[in-house]
Amino acid sequence: MSKPGETTEDREEEEENEKTKGSPQTVGSTITQPPGGGREESEDGSRSDETSATVLDAVEDQAQCEMPDDADEHDNETNVKNSTATVKVLLVPGGHVMTMAFAIGLSIEEIKHHLASELEVPLEVLQLYLNGRVVEEKQSLMELGIRPHSSTQMEMSSSDPTSYPLRLLRPPEHDNMPDVITVRVQKDEGMFKEVVVEIERSHQKKPFLGGYRHRLTGAEYHNAAVQTLPKKRPDRGVLVHSLGTQTAELKSKLQQCSVDMSTQMTGIGCYVSCVNDKLVTPVKYVTADEYHGRRLDAVICLQSYVRRWLAQEEVEQLRRERARRLAWFDLQERKCKEEKEAQLRERRRRWMNPQTREDFNLLYHALEKWRNEEEEQINCSLRGAERKAALCALLEQEMEFIAAIGRHQINVEAINQDKIIRNFLNKTAAAHQWRSATGRLFEMDSVPDVRARALKEIYDDISKFLVDQQERRHFLEKLRNTVMEHECQLVWDIIDLIDREMDLMGRDVKDHNLEGLRKRICTLFLQYIRTPAFNPKVIKLLKVHKKPSELQHDMFFCHGCQRYLWSADFGSSTTGCRSRRCRNCTSLDNVARPRDDNSVYQNILRRLRTDEHRLNPETSIPFLLQVDDIRYLIEKVWSSCSALNGSRDIYNLVFARWDVQEDWSPWNCILLSKEEISAHTQVEHIHKAYETTFIQWVEQKHSMARQHFSKNPVIAKNLGL
Incomplete structure (x- = not known):
């Protein structure tokens, strides 16, 4: 039916649009408006408003479901069936939603065919529900009460979810793009119509259609492709576009201008006005040299x-x-x-607050330094009997200081011993831990782990002395039942002490009188825990030889304490000479006589190892040296002073490479202050940076160190000495 004011060309364009759109019953059909790209230029280059109006009328005619003519009821019913509605299908139990536009005249069977092809599952396993009830395949959407251009939600499940689960096969990048959009189209002035449009998704990459760049801002604008097919223009019977009309024809033609010229001047019988004349004054002539000189x-x-x-x-x-x-x-x-x-x-x-053996060595070193200063002052100021009396008083005061240090050392050793025991018990009771390939930490308890944890809990209980008698008896009974699983002299001694404590508690003996007995019980039970036969977990923590015959090759005699000890109890030396005294005897002799403090040399060695490991991770010489070797290098070879400025601040001295291109060694080192290290490490050629006298003096120091440390066969083998 034509509209008032509509031309024949408009009706033809409308019929062409209806042909290109296709049938509205086709599932997945798309009706879109090209955003700014649907306009076409007319023959004279201007935009055609007529074409836009035609497309708008076509969309409006498609969206309309009412026909004003009562005679065309059959066409009206057909248009209503062809109208689309938005259907949201909820996949059960996944919870995903598929939104599609279907014609309301489609049957449920046809909708299942489309959904089965989308989900790649057989048609027989699909079941559709509407408002909780199963819908029949012969019913259409219109029979289910779905109106044109409306929206409804249906549920869909699979009768065989194990073999054919319902899941979306669409790529994740398309999840954020809706399947159906609503386009608002202006029908008349002040009146709008909403049209449901389904979006087709293209899986191919969009082509580059060219573009242009802004000359001032440099911004680039690219041409975009649309899904709407271009509007086919009707054939008017006249050739509008042709190559001949759009191509310029070039011709070559010679033209010759006339040479004759004439001028009009004022003369007899002729007057020429001079109002518009200009007065031209000649200027100085500029030569080429002057022009180039000015430039x-x-x-x-x-x-x-x-x-x-x-x-x-x-x-x-x-x-x-x-x-x-x-x-x-x-x-x-x-x-x-x-x-x-x-x-x-x-x-x-x-x-x-001294805590370690090195801290107490520092105290004894300070005490020795104080005693030497006091003794020197007494010798310089006093003579005869007064001097002897002052030295005796100094000796008594030194004895008081030594006793005070000894008492503090005993207290610290008791505290440290308790910490060592607690740490040992925690290690035995710890579960096995490892990390998986993903970095997750796993823990596993074995039978020895459970046994060690139970013994640790019992030790913690019997170590509590300030508890009431009933709770203490409960702890002792628990200890008795645990140790009675084995029979040996150690178990019998523990049971004897338990019976003795319970008998004394029954006689109301005070707790401070039972403290010694309770400590003996803790000591014997700790020995019970350390026995591998009773606690298998301690095998990995105790240094126990599997074969007693191996001890004869790893035992040495100490001339200080007159005992045979393991080689680990003796100190090592780079010179290759084994120490005749064990570590305890050496420490006791240091406290008694020289009272040296090696902590500062330990710091210098630690910094040397850190720097060399950073420069060359494969270096080995700094890790073979001990604190005594560093002390010998500093005191005997370099005289405890910097090689450049002679600084004797031992806390500010460090070792560095003499030749920075070679690894550190006792014959390739120099003792400098921390301020001089940065300047020395930048020297590439030593003979150019230092004088010959200084270089010879350093090489003499290196010869002394080489002669001292070449006695070690390991260093001699690694360095080819």
Whole structure:
């Protein structure tokens, strides 16, 4: 039915649009408006508003479901069936939603065919539900009460979810794009119509259709492709586009202008006005040399300004580098100062609260230093009987200090012994741990782990002395039942002590009188825990030889304590000579006579190993040296002073490579202060940076070190000596 004011060409274009759109019953059909790209140019290059109006009328006619003519009821019913509705299908039990547009005249069987092809499952396993009830395959969407251009939701499940589960096969990148959109189209002035449009998804990559770039901003704009097919223009019977009309024809033709010219001047019988005449005054003639000279002066002036700017930039760069280098020097100086203050604070803390054997060696070293100063002052100021009396008083005061240090050492050893026992029990009771390939931490308890954890809990219970008698009896009974599983002299001794404590508690003996007995029970039970026969978990923690015959090859005699001990109890030396005294005898002799403090040498060795491992992870010489070797190098070879400035601050001295291209060794080292290290490491050629006298003096030191350390066969083998 034609509309008022509609031309024949408009009706033809509308019929062509209806043909290109296809049947509305086709599932997945798309009705879209091209965004800005659907307009076409007319023959004269202007945009045609007529075409846009035609497309708008076509969409409007498709969306309309009412026909004004009562005679065409059959056509009206057909158009209603062809109208689309939005159907949201909920996949059970996955919870995914598929949104599609179907014609309301389609049957449920046809919808199942489309969904089965989308999900790649057989048609027989699909079941559709509407409002909780199964819908029949012969019913259509219109019979189910679904109106045109409306939206409804249905559920779909699989009768065989094990073999044919329902899951979306669409790529994840398409999940954020809707399947159906609603387009608002202006029908008349002030009136709008909403049309449901389904979006087709193309799996192929969009082609590059060209574009253009903004000349001022540099922004690039690309032409985009649309899903709407281009509108087919009707054939008007006239050839509009042709190659001949759009191609320019070039011709070559010669033209000759006339040479005759004439001028009109004022003369007799002729007057020519001079109002518009111009007065031209000749200027000085500029020669080529003057012109090029003026250009040369301009170039020289321009170059002078550019060179001035470059000079300013260079000076500014030098100024920034100078400021940055001064800041680096300040940082290094502040860092060295803070490091030295940290060492002094750590040393003061070790003085005030000693915990380890090295801390007590530091105290004895300070005591020896104080005694030497006092003795020197007495010898210089007193004579005769007064001197002897002052020395006796000094000896008594030294004995008091030694006794105080000894009492504090006993208390610290008791505390440390308790920490060692607790740490040992925690290790025995710990479960097996490992990490999987994904980094997850796993734990597993074996039978020995459970046994060790139970013994640890019993030890924790019997170590509690300040409990009431009833709870204490419960702990002792638990201990008795645990140790009675085995029969040996150790078990009988523990049971005897348990019976004795329970008998004394029955006689109301005070707790402080039972403290010694309870400690004996804890000691014997700890020995019970350390026995591998009763606690298999301790086999990995105790150093027990599997074969007693191996002990004869690993035992040495100590001339200090007159005992045979393992080789691990003796100190090692790089010179290859084995020590005649064990570590305990050496430590006791140090406390009694020399009272040396090796902590500062230990710090120098630790820093040397860290630096060399950073420069060359395969180096081995620094890790073969011991603290006594570093002490010999510093005191005997380098005389405890820096090789350059002679500084004797032992806390500020470090070892470095003499030749930075070779690995560190006792004959390729130099003792410097921390401030001199950075400058020495930048020296590439030693003979160019230092004088010959200084180089010979350093090589003499290296010869002394080589002669001392070449006695070790391991170092001699590694270095080819």
